[in-house]
Amino acid sequence: MELEELTHIDLFEPPTRTTASGAGNRRGRLCTTGCGRPTAVCLCDHLPSPPIETSTKIIILQHPHEARHKLSTVPLLSKSLLHSQTLIGRRLRRGLSPFLDSLHTLAVSNSNIRPNSRRALFLFPSCESSTAIELEEFVSRSRIDGFDLENLVLIVFDGTWKHAKEMLVSSLPFLSNFAVHASLKCDFGVDGGSIYNSELILRREPFGGCVSTMEAVARTLRVLEPNGVAIEEQLLRVLRAMVMFQASYLKPMKPRPKLVNKKMMRKMSDVEELKNENSA
Template identity: 60%
Template sequence: MMSDFMHDDNQFNHPNARRRICNVCERPATVCLCDSIPAEPFSTSTQIIILQHPHERRHPLATVPVLNKCLRSCQTLIGRRLRRGGSALLDSLHDAATEENPKQCLHVAFLFPGTDLTPSMEINQWKSSFGDDDSNKFVLIAFDGTWKHAKEMVCSSFPFLSKFATQVCLNYDVNVDGGTIYNSELILRKEPFGGCMSTMEAVARCLRVLEPNGVDIESKLISVLRTMVSFQASFLKPLKPRPKLLKTRKDDEKKIS
């Protein structure tokens, strides 16, 4: 797909000129994703709602804007918590669940690792708890932000979400350090523990489970993400260890030898 760039004719002559931005993918020309993003967004029976922290809106590594261009049934809300008035769909689900005889026709899950106080169900297990007739009736809610922000967003949204949504998770391991872009091709930023991933990858993994053609959708989304990460990796330099950490590492090596 060809991309159309917004630029100033004198951009190369002006030292403070802004970078050319693609009108289609809305990314800088040097990392344009138009050749990877589908010409027509993928249709899914699963409805996806993403609560994006305000600080993430302009982050250069944010994957949500790209995800929105890849999926037709994907809505992004900007804020720090979910509550009544933020989404007509979520309001209707909340109201239906609080009625005396609730008739909820959609199965709703919000994606976040569980704790002792708020345990989560692995998404495959959650999906398997419904019959085949319910296979096209899912709503997936995800939170986009740093790990700290995401936890705050989930906690503040829990009183509202707990009325009608189930907390689900993908496989993760809190005892294993998270990866970085230098040891995994799909990681854009340092993750807090093993199994954590970008919002786009997490949604792709969930759709693999929830959608009838989920394997194909996941593969296509991951392909776009892989291109995005490869662009970013080409502009990054491996971090040098801080002096204190380097000294500690050398001392440990001497002890072992």
């Protein structure tokens, strides 16, 4: 199968969504026809309608534990983008996605395809097992080589940073055959912030530049898509709404006295007594 033929394969079914009218506003009830969130924090009115159409296809590998996390941004991301697919698992491998299998088969059968001209990217900071190229540099090199950036496939990992790294490493034997490792700019020397740190701390990040899955995809599409700036803003608008809803339900933290164990208290008491004896 030629490379051009694959550009016409679309195995992504558009997500269906209707409004949450009549769902009620009782606490604990879920919006079953729209965003899937509790009706008290329903985001149906903030989701793009219709979902955003992009030339880039997005595949999200979500860790099974993250799929149960209340603050996961993946469900909102999937409902906001037309060409988005979520896979639940701990690694990418043959048999998990027919679409990725087709890319793998094409790359293996066409060993003369240059790495820079591959149609898939997987997004993650550089690590010991794999060195990433910064997204802007990948785009710049592709344009210099005359490679068309349309119809790219973006693969992202969703989970805690520990889980996501494990997912990446275990997926490399499969991914490295047909995808380029790319990353957004990160500062490993700076302690991380959180989702919209200036507005609300939701989840702590390991180092500067780390962001939620939804924000990472938004930033990437800003670079890859012709109308990327508008797409990024639409996705971030949904994320801001989610953050603000969560802010209204967080209880203020009460200051707690620092706990000191008994052994430490005895040691401090002994030191104080010794000082008093010496002064006498």
